[in-house]
Amino acid sequence: MSMRIAIVSRIYRPEPSAASSFLGAVADDAVARGHHVTVLTARPPHGIDVGEPAEDVRMSPVLRDRSGYVRGYLPYLSFDVPLFFRLLFLPRPDVVFMEPPPTTGFVVRVVCTLRRIPYVYDAADVWSDAAQQVTASRLVLRVLRATERFAMRGARAIVTISQGVLDRIATLGISRPVVVTGFGADTTSFLPPTEAEVPTERVFVYAGTYSHWHGAEIIVDGFAAFTVTHPGYVLRFIGNGSEREALEQRARELGVDHAVDFIETIPSADLVPHLHRAVASFATQLPDSGYEYAFATKAYSSMAAGCPVIFVGPEAGPTGAFLHRANAEVRGGIVSTYDAASVAAAMTALATDPLTAPERHRVAAWTAAGHSLAAVAARVVDVLEASGDDAAEHA
16 A cells, blocks of 8 residues: 655755665655655755655755754754644655654654654664763753653654664663664665776775764874875875864874865765775774764775775774674775774785775675665665554554
8 A cells, every 4th residue: 555655854865975875765665665755854065966856855945064064953953943844734644754863853753743643763873872972061961862762762663773773772761663674785876896997096085974973083093104104095085074174183283184185075976986996995983982883884885886994993893793794705894993003004904905806896796785775775664664554553
């Protein structure tokens, strides 16, 4: 039976991000099943072509920070306040699927309660845990924790990417049904190179957001040590984040600012050639943050494009375990401890012995076979269908 599904998120394709790709894949699967999908989202940054999506995408203006991202109190409010009315007067959906922040979850719960609409909460991570890395204010953390719990507790179901996040949600006293759907790569966008011989450049890439909890400054430290014996390489950050000024300052302090590039956020189609040519990409996670259960999802996209990953962070976490499993079958990358010498050693290993074209194709094929975003999206739509059907039966 056809359903009306609403997706609520401050970020959506074509604005590049892991959340955009994930939500777009959910919409694609739902549309393919015959459902009508409406997306309530923000207008993307200037210059990004929205195309002609099959789903009904409704965009509204939103405040963005200096890096062009919807992040911070005022940007969140600029999306969440109008959202209350947009969702309130939207033709009644059978189910709502929402993406954090928790403030958006607060609005969704209030409106859905008023209209008696079930909603499903996407808990890719726990925001109030991540916030501990950027603020010491107990008041802010208490309010954020309470808001996040309020949003989760009103959901008909919660979907998450890993058992680690599920366990963390349980410790917060959330008793709603939680389904681990996993996460994967958008294999329709992140494709392996078509060339028989891959023209690897002397470049390492960090693609995506670089906020405090990512701890990406360790890459600059490691790169500085690496260039002492391997001059002529470039470290390229593609994306945005609150730590850009700190990263630029660190590069200047270490005397490598001439070899560290910063490129603004670009669409996936433009990012993929950078991954094809790079020696490796980086994914980082600040250790001892209380956030070790989180997964660095950018690893999926990089490997889907055939680019190996250097993960810098806790080896015992899910990202390190994922790379170790991958390396048992393909050369997926290297797990580095969070120190400059270890990062430099990982860069040296891949610069000395870069992946060949056949190896890159094997990495891409392995990732597509077992970690396709399409398969994850299908599991999410199963949850949405069950939530909508369950609500109809109890109406």
